[in-house]
Amino acid sequence: MAISDLQMGLVGAGGVVVVGIFAFNKWQERKHRKQMDALDNVQPLGGEASSRPASADRLEPVIGGEAPARPQPSAQDVKDASARRVPPLLPVDVDERADWVVRIEAIEPVVGGRLWQAATEQLDGLAKPLRWFGFSDTDNRWELVGANTAASYHWVCAALQLVDRRGPASDGDLTRLGAGLQRMCDLFMAIPSLPAKADALTRAADLDRLCAGVDIQIGVNVVARDQGFAGTKLRGLAEAAGLELMSDGSFHARDELGVSQFVLSNLEPVLFAAEEMRGLVTQGVTLTLDVPRVADGVRVFERMMGVAQQLADALGGAVVDDNRSPFGDKAVGLIRAQIEQFQGQMAEQGIAPGSPLALRLFS
Missing domain, CATH: 3.30.1400.10 (ZipA, C-terminal FtsZ-binding domain)
Structure with a gap:
């Protein structure tokens, strides 16, 4: 029996929905895992380490018989997943003394130019310079990201300059950046890792005093x-x-x-x-x-x-x-x-x- 164009369209649309749901589930799973990892690092009031196993895989109940064996990932699958989970070192021209650096992990590769454009819209009004870098898995190096960047990245970092001749960055600058990055990351199903603001503000004040003196x-x-x-x-x-x-x-x-x-x-x-x-x-x-x-x-x-x-x-x-x-x-x-x-x-x-x-x- 011939398949009509309408049927083929529905099949294609169903495929797109499945892919979208799959990517969304991966994003939610990654966010949940980061939250649980953060909880693992919190000590109970008594000072003892948490009794919850560090890696407790969830097992579904099975009615009758043994649970099916989990499929074993290939070596390449493990390597690719590990490369995406472990943040690469910072770009050589980023300095954590002078920059507030936010690493961002994307579940699916993000086109650098699209991300830069979205960031420009979400972060309008920042008082300090902001630079973007994407990590090339192919070349194993960070690349400067701009409006015309066509490459896609799993790892991206945003570096806000903390000090210039106008003075140090303020709490408002970091708050605006953090909120804008979260909105941007939600658009791309990405997860930002925001450093502590208090430490950055202290570093900025100290560095500004040094710069003013010379x-x-x-x-x-x-x-x-x-x-x-x-x-x-x-x-x-x-x-x-x-x-x-x-x-x-x-x-x-x-x-x-x-x-x-x-x-x-x-x-x-x-x-x-x-x-x-x-x-x-x-x-x-x-x-x-x-x-x-x-x-x-x-x-x-x-x-x-x-x-x-x-x-x-x-x-x-x-x-x-x-x-x-x-x-x-x-x-x-x-x-x-x-x-x-x-x-x-x-x-x-x-x-x-x-x-x-x-x-x-x-x-």
């Missing part, structure tokens, strides 16, 4: 003596010294990785722009070194002072501080000592000046 910038000015500096000549000198005019309206001295070492900006409240440099005249420029964001700060400072003096000599200006006092050898020596002191304090705390972690904390 967060200094060194600035020197080159001011005109008689006539203002012509924009065309100023640009030529800056570019000859290896500086590049960027979209923020300042010239940047950058290292081989493109990270700014120091910045040359207009002393007057006008940004530099390539198309306007020809007609620009300014009474001075400022060179600024952001100490925590550069490696070997003394070397960078000396290069910056060299550029400042070159500009002063070529433009008929003078190198002065914010009080318009000339820079002498004594002032330069004090600044060198300060840079060494503050960068040494950072290194002692495991935050290398100019490192990716430092660039995140001092942003």
Whole structure:
């Protein structure tokens, strides 16, 4: 007898329902197991360990005869299940001193881009930067997840930065993140493992105090003596010294990785722009070194002072501080000592000046 299109459609729909129920049951089972595991770690009031067996499989009652033997999983099944249950180590550029890290286990693989989009909708309004990573079972490594990520993952982690130049993360930030992640995970039948908020807030406050104590910038000015500096000549000198005019309206001295070492900006409240440099005249420029964001700060400072003096000599200006006092050898020596002191304090705390972690904390 021929099967009608309607019958075939019903069969297909039934298959989809079965798959959905199966995945939902797996999700519920995994959530229940995590809850029971948490209970296993709670000690009774008397201080004795729980008498419940650590692994008590549920056995269904059997009427007449012996219970059927459980099917034995293959070695590959065991390996795959184990890989999904055991959280991989954190990504190398995540630091639990500076990040509140939430591991997320998905029952079925989740497309990274879909998860990122859902997270963006659920977590709108976070005050601190949030990064997403997915663990590639194929390459055995973490990958940065963004809006266009097409790969799918069983393990995902969200890393909220706890400290930046605006201060430490608040209890409200962590609460908002936790609630938003739970809503997002419910959409994908995933299970988040939220770390303790109190510990993270304490770490954030301690780290913020450390960062505040070493967060200094060194600035020197080159001011005109008689006539203002012509924009065309100023640009030529800056570019000859290896500086590049960027979209923020300042010239940047950058290292081989493109990270700014120091910045040359207009002393007057006008940004530099390539198309306007020809007609620009300014009474001075400022060179600024952001100490925590550069490696070997003394070397960078000396290069910056060299550029400042070159500009002063070529433009008929003078190198002065914010009080318009000339820079002498004594002032330069004090600044060198300060840079060494503050960068040494950072290194002692495991935050290398100019490192990716430092660039995140001092942003």
